[in-house]
Structures are given as structure tokens and as C-alpha cells.
Amino acid sequence: MRNRRLTSLATGLLGGLALLSLTILPARAETLSADQIIDKANLAAFYAGEDGRSQARMRIQDAGGSEQIRQFTILRRTKEAAGDQQMLVFFSRPSDVRGTVFRVEKKVQSDDDRWLYLPGLDLLRRISAGDKRTSFVGSHFFYEDVSGRNPREDSFTLVEETADQYVIDATPKNPSSVEFAGYRVWIDKATWLPMKTEYQDNQGKVYRRISVAKVEPIQGHPTVTRSIVEDLRSGGRTLMEFRGVEYDIGLPESIFSERSMRTPPTQYLR
Numbered sequence: 001m002r003n004r005r006l007t008s009l010a011t012g013l014l015g016g017l018a019l020l021s022l023t024i025l026p027a028r029a030e031t032l033s034a035d036q037i038i039d040k041a042n043l044a045a046f047y048a049g050e051d052g053r054s055q056a057r058m059r060i061q062d063a064g065g066s067e068q069i070r071q072f073t074i075l076r077r078t079k080e081a082a083g084d085q086q087m088l089v090f091f092s093r094p095s096d097v098r099g100t101v102f103r104v105e106k107k108v109q110s111d112d113d114r115w116l117y118l119p120g121l122d123l124l125r126r127i128s129a130g131d132k133r134t135s136f137v138g139s140h141f142f143y144e145d146v147s148g149r150n151p152r153e154d155s156f157t158l159v160e161e162t163a164d165q166y167v168i169d170a171t172p173k174n175p176s177s178v179e180f181a182g183y184r185v186w187i188d189k190a191t192w193l194p195m196k197t198e199y200q201d202n203q204g205k206v207y208r209r210i211s212v213a214k215v216e217p218i219q220g221h222p223t224v225t226r227s228i229v230e231d232l233r234s235g236g237r238t239l240m241e242f243r244g245v246e247y248d249i250g251l252p253e254s255i256f257s258e259r260s261m262r263t264p265p266t267q268y269l270r
Helices: 002-024 034-046 143-147 258-262
Strands: 051-061 067-078 085-093 101-106 113-118 123-127 154-161 165-172 182-188 194-200 206-218 221-231 237-247
Touching: 034 154, 034 165, 034 182, 085 143, 101 143, 101 258, 113 258, 123 258, 206 237
Parallel strands: none
Antiparallel strands: 051 067, 051 237, 067 085, 085 101, 101 113, 113 123, 154 165, 165 182, 182 194, 194 206, 206 221, 221 237
């Protein structure tokens, strides 16, 4: 009888310990879908702070080594989290593009509105939706790279998860609207920033690559301060560098207008 009681007591203790161990084990990390990962990456890459300002410089190199420089200031304002945005890009160098202004009204539910102001002609030109994947002022970046591609235009599949990254494949929902058949993006788990994107043609060959070369913490936001786009067909490349990045500076909505394209708001430029 005594042995039976001891056995019963031991069984009860083991059961209690097992229950306790289940209670104190950490919960498993939430499994995210490819769409959820892309949404987080989109927020990290394009929605840091309620608004922002930065100085940028592009070094445009062709396959022969010839180089051009573009220098400009970017102003950005978010109208609502993960929603519509406004952007102005003011070019200051070299002299042949000085005064050129690029403006974007970014829309989540429809095509973005984009304009380019050319001061030499006093011409305000609307950039059609079909031109969004063309060269941004002679560089290897596209207009869409600067303001961001709407995630709802693509379908996503998580193809690999490592300790540090998510690897996601994307295919366009409207293939006739873009020049690529698909792309693969590598997203850093620590910052949620897309660190590399490779675009494939209809034969599955990678012809274009965008890579992040440097990330810095600025006002609590992991921020890309150096990135490179490579045209693997021509051998050309463009390096984009940012400095003087600031967030939450209180940019008024009123400056994101056609008037500012012709008369820049100098108090917000430097």
C-alpha cells in the first residue's frame, strides 16, 4: 500500500512538472504570410516617420566608366499610415538639371499621380502610369523605385526563411504593364528592410538588381543611406547616397503642390 501511494505521488509530481514546463515555455513566433512580410517591408522602406527630408546624390556610370552626377533634396509626407503619401524631389546639380522638380501623389487604391517640371521650358509634364518603370532623370533607377511600387500590384510567395532573412518571389498581376516577368526580394528580419531585389525576364534570367549597401539608425528608424541599382544587360549602374536625413520635421501639406514646383519652398530645402 505504501509503495502504491509513493507511485501515485511520483506520477502526480511528474504530471505537475510536465504541465508547468508547458506553461513556462515561450510561445512560438507567429508565422507570417508572404503578404504580411511584404507589408512590413513596405512600411519600413517608405513610411518611416510622419514626414522626412534628405539630401541625395546619384552617381550614374555606364559600361565604359563614364560618370554623371545628380544631386537633389527629397521631401516626403505621409497622409496616413501605410496609405497615401506626397513627395517632392528638387534637383540642384548639375547645372543642366538644376531647378527640375519631380512630384508624386502616391495612392494606395489607384495609380499614383506623377509630374516632372522642366524649368528651361517652363514645362510641367505629367508622367503616365505606363512610364513609371522608365529611367529616373537618366539614372538606372526607375520613377517607381523612388516612390515605391504598390504591393497590391503583385502576388507573393515565401520561398525561403533563414535565421536572418525572408526570401520572397513576386509576380505581377498585370504582366503587360511591366517589363519584368517576376522578381525575388530578400528582406532583413531585424529591420524589415528589403536588402536585395532581382528582376527576371521571361526566360527567368536576372537582368536588373537593386542592392542596399548601407543602413544606419536615424531617429529610431533603420534607414537606407546607400543603395545600388545594376543593369546587368548593359553593364551600367547607379549609386544612390543619402545624407542629412531627418524625420518628423512638420512639413505642411500645402507645399506639396504645383506652385512649389515652380516656386520651391526654400525654407524646407538646404
